[in-house]
Amino acid sequence: MTDIELQEYNQLTTCQKEAYNMGMKYHPDWSHAQAITYANIICINPFPPENNGGGTGTTPKDIFAVMIEKAEEFIKRDFPRIYIQVKQYFVEILKKIKNAVVTTWNQIIEFFSNL
Amino acid sequence: MEKKVIIEEVDQEELSKYSFLIQKLFAAIFQKAAVSKEDKEKVFGKLDEEITGRPFKVAIIGQAGVGKSSTLNAVFGLNLPTSDIREGTTEIIEKIFPMRDGFNLSIYDMPGLLQSRKKDKIYEEMYKEILPQCDVIVYIIKANTRNIGDDCRILKEIVLPICNQNSIKDNLIIAVNKVDTIGETIDPDDPELMWDGIKNVPTKKLYECIVKKRQDIFAKLITENLVLLNSETALTPEQVVFYSAVYEYNLGEVLKAITKAGKRGWIWTATVGLDIFKNKNK
Numbered sequence: 163m164t165d166i167e168l169q170e171y172n173q174l175t176t177c178q179k180e181a182y183n184m185g186m187k188y189h190p191d192w193s194h195a196q197a198i199t200y201a202n203i204i205c206i207n208p209f210p211p212e213n214n215g216g217g218t219g220t221t222p223k224d225i226f227a228v229m230i231e232k233a234e235e236f237i238k239r240d241f242p243r244i245y246i247q248v249k250q251y252f253v254e255i256l257k258k259i260k261n262a263v264v265t266t267w268n269q270i271i272e273f274f275s276n277l
Numbered sequence: 278m279e280k281k282v283i284i285e286e287v288d289q290e291e292l293s294k295y296s297f298l299i300q301k302l303f304a305a306i307f308q309k310a311a312v313s314k315e316d317k318e319k320v321f322g323k324l325d326e327e328i329t330g331r332p333f334k335v336a337i338i339g340q341a342g343v344g345k346s347s348t349l350n351a352v353f354g355l356n357l358p359t360s361d362i363r364e365g366t367t368e369i370i371e372k373i374f375p376m377r378d379g380f381n382l383s384i385y386d387m388p389g390l391l392q393s394r395k396k397d398k399i400y401e402e403m404y405k406e407i408l409p410q411c412d413v414i415v416y417i418i419k420a421n422t423r424n425i426g427d428d429c430r431i432l433k434e435i436v437l438p439i440c441n442q443n444s445i446k447d448n449l450i451i452a453v454n455k456v457d458t459i460g461e462t463i464d465p466d467d468p469e470l471m472w473d474g475i476k477n478v479p480t481k482k483l484y485e486c487i488v489k490k491r492q493d494i495f496a497k498l499i500t501e502n503l504v505l506l507n508s509e510t511a512l513t514p515e516q517v518v519f520y521s522a523v524y525e526y527n528l529g530e531v532l533k534a535i536t537k538a539g540k541r542g543w544i545w546t547a548t549v550g551l552d553i554f555k556n557k558n559k
Binding site (some may be wrong): 185188189191192195196198199200202203204207208209210219220221222224225226228229230232233235236237239240241244247248250251252255 | 299302303306307309310311312316319320323324327478484487488492495496499500502504505506507508514518519526527529530532533536537540542543546547551554555
């Protein structure tokens with residue numbers, strides 16, 4: 163491991179370090195980049211939570227946040243001058259969405275109506 | 278190569294309930310930021326062009342039996358018969374679904390490779406012609422396949438290079454369908470490995486198998502350098518999603534991946550996709 167790789171390894175969580183080591187054990191040919199990718203994937207559980215499995219699933223607000231980020235990219239890419247004017251509002255909305263304790267669609271729609 | 282375009286009927290009454298939230302979002306932001314009328318018109322003009330100027334194009338690729346039609350039905354709100362997608366054809370079939378208010382969804386049925394050397398060559402040419410035109414490319418793999426080596430090879434040698442050559446790597450999604458059937462390959466007689474049809478979720482034991490299968494598939498994709506963090510040529514982990522189209526399980530992950538896809542994936546979500554998903558998750 164190079165110094166940079168070691169630094170990257172040390173920044174991993176305990177779960178990620180275990181996954182990194184397990185990945186390297188079963189795949190000795192893997193590069194550091196491959197093991198780091200594996201470590202980042204394994205410690206995330208993307209499945210819905212209602213199975214006692216501890217997954218988080220994708221909530222409506224997750225999808226909404228991604229959509230707003232992409233809408234922001236659209237304005238930034240196609241209308242850079244207008245983007246300067248509206249940038250802070252995108253930041254505010256994204257912050258609100260990410261911090262909002264909302265899970266249902268109705269709550270998201272209500273949140274959206276009150277913008 | 279012959280190209281055929283088919284216009285499909287869509288239930289307009291159902292779709293008329295939807296509204297384009299994105300226009301409301303922009304209107305709210307522009308009002309707060311006191312954007313001039315002229316600038317607003319410019320943005321809304323461009324947005325209209327994105328929504329109605331050309332169809333939202335999706336290519337769906339996969340071997341027979343991977344669940345292409347059921348994926349299209351679950352994710353894109355269509356109502357295709359499961360035998361609708363024709364295998365073995367060498368025609369390029371584009372199906373256009375008028376969704377609402379001038380927004381059209383266009384689907385390319387792309388056959389999977391590994392049929393015969395002659396056909397594979399024709400299909401490869403088809404991929405080269407069609408994939409660069411598409412906003413989203415969904416490559417479907419069956420989760421209960423014991424060996425995804427062939428799919429990895431097709432992705433690595435054909436699909437991903439086409440995407441990289443055309444700078445559309447971000448448009449590609451690897452969709453691992455049929456996670457509900459993983460238990461059948463382990464022990465088809467074990468009821469604890471079956472889908473819980475009452476709650477419409479995997480049983481605890483099946484759930485653990487799904488999580489393990491996800492790890493194994495990712496290990497293979499990483500080994501083949503198909504998925505890597507911070508890579509110019511490989512996919513990101515978020516471009517690989519695991520779901521069951523038949524049970525509409527984990528579709529949120531699929532919609533999130535579509536939203537992130539390329540430059541126009543979000544247009545689908547902002548116009549019709551979000552509403553379809555919302556109605557499925559009431």
